[in-house]
Amino acid sequence: MKEYTTDKIRNIVLVGHQGSGKTSLTEAMLFNTGAINRMGRIEDGTTVSDWDDEEKARKISLSTSLIQLEFSDHKINVLDTPGFTDFVGEVKNAIRVADAVVVVVDAVAGVEVGTELVWEYALEFQQPIIVVVNKMDRENADFYGVLGQLRAAFPKYKFVPVLLPIGKEADFKGVANVLTKKAYYGAGAERSELPADMVDAVEEAHLTLVEAAAEATDELMQKYFDEGELSYEEVRDGMRQASRSHLLRTVPVFVASSTANVGIVPFLEAMVNYVSAPNMRRVGYYRKGSDKREYFLPPQSNDAPLAAYVFKTTTDKYVGTLNYFRIFSGFLSSDSRNYNNSSDQEERFGTVMEMRGKEQFPVRRLHVGDIGVVAKLQNTKTGDTIGDKDKTFELVRPEFPEPLYTVAVHPRTQQDSAKIGTVLTSLCAADPTLRWRQDPATKQTILEGMGEIHIAIALHRAEMLGVGIDTSIPKVPYKETITGMKEATYRHKKQTGGAGQFGEVSIRIMPFDGEFEFESQIVGGVVSQPFQQSTEKGIRSVLESGVLAGYPISGVKVVLYDGKEHPVDSKDIAFQIAGREAFKEAFLAANPSLLEPIMEVKITVPESLMGDVMGDLNTRRGRVMGMDSVANKSIINAQVPLAEMLRYGATLRSITGGRGIYTMHFSHYERVPHNIQAEIVAQSQQESSG
Numbered sequence: 004m005k006e007y008t009t010d011k012i013r014n015i016v017l018v019g020h021q022g023s024g025k026t027s028l029t030e031a032m033l034f035n036t037g038a039i040n041r042m043g044r045i046e047d048g049t050t051v052s053d054w055d056d057e058e059k060a061r062k063i064s065l066s067t068s069l070i071q072l073e074f075s076d077h078k079i080n081v082l083d084t085p086g087f088t089d090f091v092g093e094v095k096n097a098i099r100v101a102d103a104v105v106v107v108v109d110a111v112a113g114v115e116v117g118t119e120l121v122w123e124y125a126l127e128f129q130q131p132i133i134v135v136v137n138k139m140d141r142e143n144a145d146f147y148g149v150l151g152q153l154r155a156a157f158p159k160y161k162f163v164p165v166l167l168p169i170g171k172e173a174d175f176k177g178v179a180n181v182l183t184k185k186a187y188y189g190a191g192a193e194r195s196e197l198p199a200d201m202v203d204a205v206e207e208a209h210l211t212l213v214e215a216a217a218e219a220t221d222e223l224m225q226k227y228f229d230e231g232e233l234s235y236e237e238v239r240d241g242m243r244q245a246s247r248s249h250l251l252r253t254v255p256v257f258v259a260s261s262t263a264n265v266g267i268v269p270f271l272e273a274m275v276n277y278v279s280a281p282n283m284r285r286v287g288y289y290r291k292g293s294d295k296r297e298y299f300l301p302p303q304s305n306d307a308p309l310a311a312y313v314f315k316t317t318t319d320k321y322v323g324t325l326n327y328f329r330i331f332s333g334f335l336s337s338d339s340r341n342y343n344n345s346s347d348q349e350e351r352f353g354t355v356m357e358m359r360g361k362e363q364f365p366v367r368r369l370h371v372g373d374i375g376v377v378a379k380l381q382n383t384k385t386g387d388t389i390g391d392k393d394k395t396f397e398l399v400r401p402e403f404p405e406p407l408y409t410v411a412v413h414p415r416t417q418q419d420s421a422k423i424g425t426v427l428t429s430l431c432a433a434d435p436t437l438r439w440r441q442d443p444a445t446k447q448t449i450l451e452g453m454g455e456i457h458i459a460i461a462l463h464r465a466e467m468l469g470v471g472i473d474t475s476i477p478k479v480p481y482k483e484t485i486t487g488m489k490e491a492t493y494r495h496k497k498q499t500g501g502a503g504q505f506g507e508v509s510i511r512i513m514p515f516d517g518e519f520e521f522e523s524q525i526v527g528g529v530v531s532q533p534f535q536q537s538t539e540k541g542i543r544s545v546l547e548s549g550v551l552a553g554y555p556i557s558g559v560k561v562v563l564y565d566g567k568e569h570p571v572d573s574k575d576i577a578f579q580i581a582g583r584e585a586f587k588e589a590f591l592a593a594n595p596s597l598l599e600p601i602m603e604v605k606i607t608v609p610e611s612l613m614g615d616v617m618g619d620l621n622t623r624r625g626r627v628m629g630m631d632s633v634a635n636k637s638i639i640n641a642q643v644p645l646a647e648m649l650r651y652g653a654t655l656r657s658i659t660g661g662r663g664i665y666t667m668h669f670s671h672y673e674r675v676p677h678n679i680q681a682e683i684v685a686q687s688q689q690e691s692s693g
Contacts, residue, residue, distance in 0.1 A: 013103075
């Protein structure tokens with residue numbers, strides 16, 4: 004590829020519900036720009052975007068692909084994102100670095116949950132939105148029905164059709180351009196006269212287009228009021244301005260069939276005309292040590308300080324690490340040294356590359372606004388800022404949702420055990436929605452992500468990096484506590500022929516608001532200070548492993564109020580044992596109880612399925628805290644025990660046919676019902692005896 008200056012670059016991200024046709028649209032764009040001579044198919048695993056073996060096997064996109072095209076003397080950087088909700092991190096980071104969000108909508112399915120989600124993300128980053136209604140050649144395709152759904156789902160936006168379909172379903176053969184009032188058949192490279200039966204529809208849509216263009220500036224609005232019309236150039240320029248501004252909330256709507264290769268060239272032309280050059284966008288940053296957001300204001304240039312955001316990191320056993328970045332200010336050259344403002348480390352940039360799927364194209368340098376890739380950086384991960392050493396700032400990162408799916412992970416072999424920590428750290432550094440930790444309550448290594456497929460892909464990548472990992476359902480991090488007050492006295496006495504062991508303590512335990520507190524009320528020195536400390540040490544040794552079912556103890560206060568010493572046989576170990584055993588005895592007598600984590604859950608489903616979801620929540624001991632309706636969706640807010648939510652994603656997907664989504668975060672601990680507690684205790688005793 005040749006070197007493109009900022010004004011000739013366009014950055015777009017394709018987003019939408021799973022199956023809306025983002026990858027096939029990318030394939031059609033590649034074909035019509037001459038980058039490939041034959042369109043691949045998802046079913047055959049031959050698309051440029053989905054080049055990973057797992058993507059080919061599952062027939063869905065699992066990560067964002069960077070596809071660079073050349074069209075009409077411009078370079079278009081296309082970010083093809085996954086539609087599956089497990090990969091929200093990929094989508095958010097891609098939206099972060101684009102200059103327009105292209106929402107792909109299935110002409111049959113219409114507005115889906117995934118459509119609404121990506122709309123929210125675009126709004127979060129103040130991005131202009133363009134809609135393309137795809138798959139118009141399918142049975143039951145309905146462009147005008149989808150347009151109505153969009154207007155109902157997003158009432159604050161003005162949807163302006165720029166292309167109208169000529170025919171539909173099997174007869175979909177071209178598009179009518181509302182601005183030029185011409186027909187474009189097939190891929191759309193050549194213009195023709197409109198079919199007679201479409202003239203009225205195009206005239207009506209043209210009026211909507213003119214009104215939207217007039218609203219772009221005060222001057223155009225005034226002229227439209229005064230004269231009742233605008234020239235072709237004024238409408239064109241007004242629509243360009245309207246579509247490039249997120250503030251006006253004007254959404255140009257296009258129509259296509261990517262697999263039939265209909266309407267693709269007019270869509271490509273729109274990407275050049277309706278998407279702003281990348282130096283027109285301001286970008287937020289924080290100075291080191293400050294939480295006040297500031298902005299690089301447009302226009303940024305090659306002469307400005309370097310500011311690049313790393314939005315994706317991949318690690319391959321053979322290729323090594325690849326970091327994908329967007330330059331918001333300054334420029335990047337091959338064989339240069341740059342500074343990672345996030346890790347405070349200098350990095351040597353070798354060959355800077357452009358990407359088309361997995362194909363790499365080395366370049367000398369990339370200008371401000373461009374997107375590229377560099378290999379083998381040592382201290383750089385997703386979300387980092389690359390800049391100049393003397394400029395201490397970090398670009399704003401997206402906020403990611405809390406994980407929804409957890410597994411306990413176990414190394415397959417001793418060799419895997421030595422490397423598992425390093426590999427998990429590497430995977431989580433590359434993907435901000437993936438986390439791993441050691442759970443002290445359950446003594447397990449926990450890997451958390453957004454869903455079953457998300458975790459499965461992470462484990463597959465770990466295997467590709469040479470580490471075998473097995474998984475199991477994680478234990479719930481219960482806690483043990485008491486609900487009553489009890490006293491216990493324990494004497495530890497051991498005679499072994501020589502010096503013996505002696506220690507006696509009397510303690511009182513009671514419920515407590517905090518985690519744990521130890522208090523001594525010893526009077527008259529019946530237990531000396533050192534042995535009081537030994538007693539506390541013995542009690543604390545039980546807190547982590549628990550008494551009732553092997554879980555950590557919380558919400559208990561212990562008062563040491565009496566005891567006895569022996570002038571010769573009393574030792575530190577004797578009082579540790581006495582304290583430990585007295586505590587166990589008192590704990591079991593003080594009406595012990597298990598506490599379980601309760602999660603705050605927000606579920607969004609189509610209204611028609613709300614009853615099924617509510618019924619399922621009832622079986623999970625869920626408490627519905629409130630319900631809302633937005634457009635044709637129901638939002639259920641509930642509190643549900645974590646134990647009942649461990650595999651909820653698969654159930655919700657099954658109930659709603661993939662149209663339901665949920666978020667979840669920890670709320671508080673509550674007592675476990677007696678019948679369930681009895682089962683947990685019995686299970687724990689069985690495991691300890693087995």
